[in-house]
Amino acid sequence: MNEIFNKALLPMIKDAYEEKDGILGYRQMTIKLNRERHLTVNHKRIYRLMGILGLKSVCRRKRKNYIHSTPEITAENILNRDFESSEFGTKWLTDVTEMKYGNQNKAYLSAILDLSDKSIVSFVVGHSNNNELVFKTFDIAHMTYPDATPLFHSDRGFQYTCKIFKKN
Incomplete structure (x- = not known):
């Protein structure tokens, strides 16, 4: 059953890929097939089938830029795991x-x-x-x-x- 469905999906994936000039990756391909062809296909299946066909998006996803900062240590560990106190407010x-x-x-x-x-x-x-x-x-x-x-x-x-x- 799955093999038959996979064989039916392969030409759909190839057509959609060529229609968009290779821009679609597996995520966008999944969205396109699910919306336009009214299918319910998991992104992992599309990823696997695109791999079988040797199709990869020509566009790469933009990486998020994170600012790496050195953590500022405000003070040394004076308490040093001494979690006991006899006076309130100390x-x-x-x-x-x-x-x-x-x-x-x-x-x-x-x-x-x-x-x-x-x-x-x-x-x-x-x-x-x-x-x-x-x-x-x-x-x-x-x-x-x-x-x-x-x-x-x-x-x-x-x-x-x-x-x-x-x-x-």
Whole structure:
């Protein structure tokens, strides 16, 4: 059954390839056949059959350019895995956690935890993982405990290593 369908697909693929002067790769070929011929064909099948026919797109997909940057380490690891504290407000941990809800929704929880009693000092929930979320969390902690001068410990994620965070 599959072999018969594959043999019927081969001339369709070759015709579509020649019609578009070899521009179509397997992704666009799949879309074209599924839409114009009202087929339901998987992209992996098209990829395999184009390989059998020796057809490749003459156009290459543009690569995404990423800016490689050296991660900025803000401070050495002073805490050094000593996650114990006898006094409140001397050692605080912070992190941002992604939570998924519904079909495709995400929320981000930024929290600060005190190591003396493992209590949450402050937290903020938002819909985007950005510096504003982290700054709000720190502002609430500072307003709630203005006299505290804790040692902050984080996972050195992008929110905590950026230049704006260092200034604040």
